Amino acid sequence: MPHKIPESVLVVIHTPAMEVLLIERADRPGFWQSVTGSLDTPDEPLEQTAARELFEETGIHADGATIRLHDWRVSNVYEIYPVWRHRYAPGVTHNTEHVFSVCVPRDIPILLSPREHLHYAWLPHLEAADRCFSSSNAEAILQLPWHVSS
Incomplete structure (x- = not known):
């Protein structure tokens, strides 16, 4: 299995009423998060990564018309948790995360990837x-009202 690229997206999913969708990790029960995922290739556009991960993890399709991703143009660099470093090339300890959000209706169907x-x-x-x-996920959620109004 190839190593993960240490560049990823974070997609905060929310409703117009500022309810946020969180998903619980299968490999770490009790760990709740927004949609996250690494680039598949070094040249994969960030918005494409965000749309792909959004669909893979929740079944939500960002069609660009009714469901549009919003690129915050914010990046976070953080230390990769040691438990997950084996997924990256030897010596890689940090990841760059690019933040997006998407506003959806509260009744949108959610289809989780059970894996x-x-x-x-x-x-x-x-x-x-x-x-x-x-x-970084918690901070993005706290900043959500500012990004929604801008």
Whole structure:
């Protein structure tokens, strides 16, 4: 299996009422997060990565018309948790994460990839931020009201 590319996307899914969708990791029960995923190839466009991961992990299709990804043009560099470093090339310890959001209707069907996630929950954005295990994910959720209004 090839090594993961240490560049990824974070997609915060929310409703117009600022409810945020969180998904629970299958490989780490109790770890809740927004949609995340690494680039498939070094030249994969970030928006394509975000749309692909959004669909793979939730079944939501960003069609560009009714469901549009919003690129925050924000990047976070963080240390990769040691438990997941084996997925990357030897010596890789940090990842660059690019933040996106997408506004969807509350009743949109959610289809989880059982290989990746166990459950999902819609939560008010402050409660969602508190539940995230990742500090960059929690911070993005806390910044959501500002990005939605801009």
